[in-house]
Structure formats: structure tokens, C-alpha cells
Amino acid sequence: MKLVCRFCSKDSLINWGGRRKFCTNCKHSFRTKVKGRKPARNREMYLLDRSTYRRIGKKKKYSAVTIMEKVHKEITPLLTPLDYLKKTSNLPPAFSF
Numbered sequence: 001m002k003l004v005c006r007f008c009s010k011d012s013l014i015n016w017g018g019r020r021k022f023c024t025n026c027k028h029s030f031r032t033k034v035k036g037r038k039p040a041r042n043r044e045m046y047l048l049d050r051s052t053y054r055r056i057g058k059k060k061k062y063s064a065v066t067i068m069e070k071v072h073k074e075i076t077p078l079l080t081p082l083d084y085l086k087k088t089s090n091l092p093p094a095f096s097f
Contacts, residue, residue, distance in 0.1 A: 006030050042067060043074040 004011050005023040007030075016022035022029045042060075045051045046067075053064040053071070060067065079087065 003032065040070060040074065042070045046071045047075075 002011050003013055003021065005013060005026060007028045008023060008026040010023065010025040012025045013021040013023055016029050019031050020029050021032055042056060045056050053067045057064045057067045
């Protein structure tokens, strides 16, 4: 996917520093969006591989406490099993949770 100018929708862009682009057509400069980091695998290592915090910490060169905080931060947005069942079940309202 090729980047286009936000202002004139042309593809005549040149690099203008780190994340900045410059449109040679309309003479505007703007920043592009950051792509972001790849998600950490701490959650998978802890839940699926059944690794301990200390083992993950040694592998990633962090302390066990830091790994514990990162795992808890990654796990909090996950649904609990009961919430998952509520969301996916097609039971009539009389039998809902």
C-alpha cells in the first residue's frame, strides 16, 4: 500500500526526516502513523507453556517481578470464562446467566 498525501491525495511524497513526509505537489508536510511494536509473548509463555515468572525472566533478561507485572497487564483485557460464555451462547433470555 503506497502512502498518499493527506491534503491532496497524490502520491508524490518524499522523506522529510524520521516519520515526516513532504508532498511535492501541495507543499505540505505531515507525520505518518507509527506501526507499533509486536505484541509480547509473555502471556503465551505463561499460560500455554506453563513457564514460571522466573523462567520467563531469565529467558527475556528481566526480573521475575517485571515479568509478573507484564503478564498481568496483558491478561487483564481477556474475557473471563463466564463472560465468554455469555457472549457466545445463544440461549433464550430465561436461561441467560
